[in-house]
Amino acid sequence: MLQFVFYIPLIVGIAVLFLPAKIGRVALFSTAVIHAMFTALEWFKLSGPLHTSYFSNTPEGMLVLAILSFLFLFISLYTVFYMGEVEMSKEPVFNGSMLLFLSAMSMVAIADHIIMLWVAVEATTLMSAPLIFVHRSKASLEATWKYVLICSVGIALALLGCFFVIFSMEMSNIHVPISFSSLNTVASQLDPVWLKAGFIFFVIGFGTKMGLAPMHTWLPDAHSEAPSPASALLSGALLNCAFLAVYRCHQLMFTAGLGDYSSKVLIAFGLASMLVSAVFILNQTDYKRMLAYSSIENMGIIAVGIGIGGLAAFGAMLHMIHHSLVKSSLFLSAGNILLGYGTKTIDKTGSMLRLLPKTGLTFFAGFAGISGFPPFGLFVSELLIILGAIKAGRYVAIGIFIFSLILIFAGASKLVMQMVFSEKENDDILVPEKWTRALPPILLLLTSLALVIWLPDSIYQTIQNAISSIGGTVNG
Amino acid sequence: MIHISNIFLAMILLSVLLSLRSNRLMALVKLMAFQGIVVSAVPMVLDTAHGLTFNLIMFFILLVLVKGILIPGMMSVAVNKVVASREIEPIIGYHASLFAGLIMIVFSVYITNQLNLASLAASHKLLLVTGITTMGAGLILLMARRKAITQVIGYLMMENGIYLIGTALAKEVHTQYVVEFAVLLDLLVAVLVMGIVLNDINHTFDDVDTALLGQLKD
Numbered sequence: 005m006l007q008f009v010f011y012i013p014l015i016v017g018i019a020v021l022f023l024p025a026k027i028g029r030v031a032l033f034s035t036a037v038i039h040a041m042f043t044a045l046e047w048f049k050l051s052g053p054l055h056t057s058y059f060s061n062t063p064e065g066m067l068v069l070a071i072l073s074f075l076f077l078f079i080s081l082y083t084v085f086y087m088g089e090v091e092m093s094k095e096p097v098f099n100g101s102m103l104l105f106l107s108a109m110s111m112v113a114i115a116d117h118i119i120m121l122w123v124a125v126e127a128t129t130l131m132s133a134p135l136i137f138v139h140r141s142k143a144s145l146e147a148t149w150k151y152v153l154i155c156s157v158g159i160a161l162a163l164l165g166c167f168f169v170i171f172s173m174e175m176s177n178i179h180v181p182i183s184f185s186s187l188n189t190v191a192s193q194l195d196p197v198w199l200k201a202g203f204i205f206f207v208i209g210f211g212t213k214m215g216l217a218p219m220h221t222w223l224p225d226a227h228s229e230a231p232s233p234a235s236a237l238l239s240g241a242l243l244n245c246a247f248l249a250v251y252r253c254h255q256l257m258f259t260a261g262l263g264d265y266s267s268k269v270l271i272a273f274g275l276a277s278m279l280v281s282a283v284f285i286l287n288q289t290d291y292k293r294m295l296a297y298s299s300i301e302n303m304g305i306i307a308v309g310i311g312i313g314g315l316a317a318f319g320a321m322l323h324m325i326h327h328s329l330v331k332s333s334l335f336l337s338a339g340n341i342l343l344g345y346g347t348k349t350i351d352k353t354g355s356m357l358r359l360l361p362k363t364g365l366t367f368f369a370g371f372a373g374i375s376g377f378p379p380f381g382l383f384v385s386e387l388l389i390i391l392g393a394i395k396a397g398r399y400v401a402i403g404i405f406i407f408s409l410i411l412i413f414a415g416a417s418k419l420v421m422q423m424v425f426s427e428k429e430n431d432d433i434l435v436p437e438k439w440t441r442a443l444p445p446i447l448l449l450l451t452s453l454a455l456v457i458w459l460p461d462s463i464y465q466t467i468q469n470a471i472s473s474i475g476g477t478v479n480g
Numbered sequence: 481m482i483h484i485s486n487i488f489l490a491m492i493l494l495s496v497l498l499s500l501r502s503n504r505l506m507a508l509v510k511l512m513a514f515q516g517i518v519v520s521a522v523p524m525v526l527d528t529a530h531g532l533t534f535n536l537i538m539f540f541i542l543l544v545l546v547k548g549i550l551i552p553g554m555m556s557v558a559v560n561k562v563v564a565s566r567e568i569e570p571i572i573g574y575h576a577s578l579f580a581g582l583i584m585i586v587f588s589v590y591i592t593n594q595l596n597l598a599s600l601a602a603s604h605k606l607l608l609v610t611g612i613t614t615m616g617a618g619l620i621l622l623m624a625r626r627k628a629i630t631q632v633i634g635y636l637m638m639e640n641g642i643y644l645i646g647t648a649l650a651k652e653v654h655t656q657y658v659v660e661f662a663v664l665l666d667l668l669v670a671v672l673v674m675g676i677v678l679n680d681i682n683h684t685f686d687d688v689d690t691a692l693l694g695q696l697k698d
Contacts, residue, residue, distance in 0.1 A: 119658055123665060133673050137680075145684055146693035149628065149677050156635060156670040157622065163662055164615075164642050170658070171649045182658070197595075225696040284698050293698070 006059055009042045009069065010110040017103030021096055028099035029084045035103055036073075036080040039110070043073035047462070057181050060116040063469035064255075067321065068248045069113035071328045072241045075448070076106055079240075082336050082444040083233040089343060089435055090231075098138050098231070105131040105237065112245040116183040118166050121249055125162070125213060128242060129155045135234035136226050147222075147229035154222040155213055162209025162249075168202030169253070171195075184252050188473075191259035199257065203266050206253040207273060214246035215300045216273045216307060217280035224284075227296035228348065232339025235292065239299045240332035244324055247306060254310065258474045263313075270311035271401055277304030278408035286415040290348045292338050294419055295331065298374055301412055302327045308405060309389040310474070316392025317476025319385045321467045326373075326381030326452050333448035334370040337363050340442065341423075343435040350419050354428035362442035364424050369449055371420045375413045380449075381456045485525045485603050489610045491518050492644075493585065496617045499637065500577040503567045508633050509555045516547030519640045523647055523660075526603060539660045546667060551636065554675050558629060561679075562688055572624035581617045588612035600648070607648040615641025628681055628688040632674050639667055 016035045020028040046061050047070055083102065087095060108127035115121040129152065137148040170182050175195035180186040187194070212219040227235045250270075257266035281301035288294040302323065309320025340363040345353050356364035373380035386409070393402035455463075468478065495515040502508050520543035524536060559565060572580070588609045597605065618638030622631050646659035678688060685692045 119662055122662065126666060126670075129670075130673055133677075137677070140680070142684055142693075143695050145677070145680055146696050149681065149690070149693060150696075152670070152673050152677060153622075153631060153635070156666075156674070157619075157638065159670075160635070160639055160642055160666060163666060164645065166662070167642075167646045167649055167659065174649075224698070229696070288698075 005042070006046055006061055006114055009039060009046070009073075009114065010107040012038055012042070013103045013107035013110065017100045017107060019100075020103055021100035023096060025087070025095040025099070028096050029087055032080045032099050032102060033084055035106075036077045039106065040073045040077050043069055047466075057183060058117045058120050059114045060183075060185055061114060062116070062185070063466045064248060064251055064321075065113045065115075067325070067463075067466055067470055068244050069110060071244060071325060072106070072109055072113060074451075075237070075240045075328060075332050078444040078448055079233050079236050079332060079336070082236075082339070082441060085438070085440040086231075086233060086339060086343075089441075092138065092231075093140075094138060097134055098234075101131055101134040101138075102234070102237070105135065105242075107131070109241055109245045112248060116185055118169060118182050118184065118187075121184075121252065122159070122163055122166050125210065125246065125249055126159050128245060129159065129213070132234070132238060132242065135238075136230040138231060138234075139229070141229075144229040147225040151222045151226040154219070158209045158212025158219060160209070161205050161212075165202045165205030165209055165253075168198050168205060169194075169256070172198035172202060184256060187256055188259045191256055192261060194260050196260065196262055199260055200262060200265060203253050203257050203262075204269065207250055207269055210246050210249040211273060214243055214250060214307075215277070215303050217277040217300065217304070220277065220280065220300050223300060224293045224296040227299065227335075228290055228292035232292075232335055232342060235295075235338070236332035236335035239296070239335055240328040243299060243303050244328060247303065247324065250307075251310060255473045263474065267311040267313060270307045271398070274304040274307030274309075274311060275401060275404050275408070277301065277307065278405065278412075282408040282411035282415070285412055288415075288419060289350055291341070291350050291353070291419065291423060292335075292348050294350075294416060295334055295338060298412070298416065299327075299331060301408070302331070302374075304408075305386065305389065305405075308401065309385075309392070312389065312393050312396050312398055312401070313475050314392045314396055314477065315479075316389040316396070317471040317474055318467060318478050319388030319392060321471060321476075322388065323382060323385035325455065325463075326385055329448050329452040329455075330370055330373040330380060330382065333366060333445040333452075334374060336441075336445040336448070337367040337370060340437055340445075341367065343441075344433050344437060346434045350423055352428075353423045354426040355431070356424045359428065359431060359433055360437045362439070362446075363437050366442065366445040366449060368420065368424050370445065371416065373449060373452060375416065376409070379453055379456065381452045384456060483525075483603055485522065486606065488518055488522055488525055489606055492522075492610050492614060492640075496614050496637065497578060497581050499633070500581045500617060500621065501574050503570075503574060505559045505562070505565050505567065505627065505629055506556065508630065509552050509559055512555070512633050512636055513548050513552035515637070515640060516552065517544055519643060520544050520547055522607065522644065526607070526647070543660065543664065546664060547636075547640075551667065551671050554671070555629060555632070558675065558678050558682065558688070561682055562629070567625055567627050567630055568689075570625050572620070577620055577624050580620050581613070584616040584620070585609070585613050588616065604648045607644055611641050611644030611646075611648055613641070614638075614644060617641075626689050626691050628678050628690050631690065632671065632678065635670065635674070636667070639663060639670075 111124035172195040215223040281297040621634030
């Protein structure tokens with residue numbers, strides 16, 4: 005039953021490629037509903053995987069799958085109305101690729117076999133390339149080329165990492181299936197040198213996909229050139245999937261007693277990503293690129309949180325949930341802004357509260373959320389990471405962490421203030437905003453708010469189970 | 481005694497060095513076809529305990545079809561469409577690239593000696609050296625050239641190197657096919673997508689120079 009979460013979007017996605025665009029839109033949303041139902045079945049453990057050697061429902065995987073399924077529900081709803089108002093010559097390709105992309109990401113979330121995980125991440129690159137390329141402009145061509153080339157090299161290095169992990173098993177003459185669950189049972193006997201080498205290649209390879217600096221260069225281009233629903237999916241769901249692959253290997257390292265080493269690597273990459281995005285966000289002229297750099301920052305925050313462990317690991321998992329909700333809401337709002345003003349340049353926008361009041365509200369609220377202001381969840385998660393780091397005595401790391409947060413807030417707030425409050429010379433609006441397109445971003449933001457006020461017990465338990473193997477706990 | 485596999489490895493190294501020196505796109509594609517066929521044949525000539533099994537031969541045929549015929553064929557179609565068939569103004573010059581390739585060989589011998597690999601046979605160690613060199617040279621090619629086709633060729637070479645490393649490390653039968661399967665899939669997926677994009681780059685700009693792709697930056 006577990007495999008249905010990727011079989012169904014796969015089959016529907018292929019069908020949609022050949023069907024008329026109108027049917028494709030209906031299929032997109034109905035598949036999202038069915039996917040959410042199957043995810044709910046899995047979440048409440050009402051059914052299990054069919055072939056346990058390849059797939060399993062681990063707590064961290066279920067967390068990623070649940071976020072993905074929830075986001076896709078709203079993003080597909082948005083896409084249905086968005087498509088009604090934009091000219092897209094190859095709409096069936098776009099709708100079909102969205103579903104195939106969903107299928108590949110679901111497969112990442114439930115994969116247990118190392119090679120299966122790798123195949124699934126590879127598939128996400130393949131399925132999302134048409135989404136970025138769909139406008140067929142020179143800029144989107146460039147973005148797609150960078151995306152495909154850089155991510156393919158990254159994935160190839162990750163394959164090498166897989167070989168090293170497998171070899172660390174063969175070096176010590178152990179014979180178990182090469183899945184993470186069975187490797188975890190024999191972790192202490194694995195050859196440490198090869199396991200470390202494997203982890204490095206895992207982080208470099210899948211970290212490329214996750215947007216960790218210095219392998220992040222494809223990310224701003226791809227996120228800014230893709231149509232907004234695709235950017236929301238790339239930023240809210242794909243980055244989590246890549247993080248999941250890194251996290252799986254980090255768990256293996258921890259069980260093998262090499263947790264210190266892998267934690268240091270993650271903290272270093274995380275802080276580098278935060279600093280890089282802090283520097284590049286300062287002088288942005290394009291608001292979608294600004295959001296893309298903010299994604300790099302948040303992935304860095306998650307990596308740092310997981311690396312520090314303890315209370316911070318709980319914060320990192322919480323951060324992943326809230327970042328996905330808030331960031332995809334922001335990208336959907338950015339889609340509305342792009343439709344309204346017809347440009348991605350910050351200087352040419354303005355007076356948003358007067359011209360596009362609903363979008364202006366969601367965009368500004370989303371910005372408050374992503375910068376970690378109290379009513380939203382990122383405040384809680386960043387606070388937990390900082391507290392966890394102070395408890396663990398990582399003063400230097402947390403100093404850099406807070407410094408980057410301040411820089412990013414300073415840089416981004418100037419741009420967002422300009423977009424929302426500054427006066428625009430003329431009041432030309434290309435496509436007036438509608439409730440149908442404003443509602444999905446609002447609902448995503450409200451979900452983030454609701455999860456701060458009341459975190460359901462099953463989510464709390466799942467996070468606890470997911471981080472218990474790396475020594476993470478809410479009680480510090 | 482000179483084992484036959486050593487001749488194959490020497491041919492691979494030669495093709496790696498030649499491709500670093502070459503500036504004609506067509507010659508590069510032909511070199512890649514040659515390298516692809518030799519690389520696919522390596523598992524057959526290694527002294528395996530099981531001899532030639534049916535699976536081994538099947539995978540050889542499959543790999544030759546993909547690496548030796550399908551992908552080079554696609555690449556040569558792309559090259560024929562391009563007006564300028566030479567690499568112009570590489571980012572790193574040909575002599576420098578060649579020198580970097582030679583240093584890469586020394587470096588991979590050093591790495592292989594540093595690794596704790598007492599359990600590997602001598603022929604596997606040489607295979608590892610060749611693999612690391614090929615991978616490194618592929619990365620150099622990827623970074624040092626401006627034409628999109630040359631970058632894809634660099635990626636292919638890197639993939640060949642990873643395949644050789646995987647073959648060198650995989651002792652057990654069950655993991656060996658994992659290596660073949662994974663590399664084959666990687667190649668098909670990446671190169672097919674790259675091929676499509678390449679075609680579009682050529683179509684849009686009348687050239688495949690990635691220096692033309694310079695709009696998006698910070």
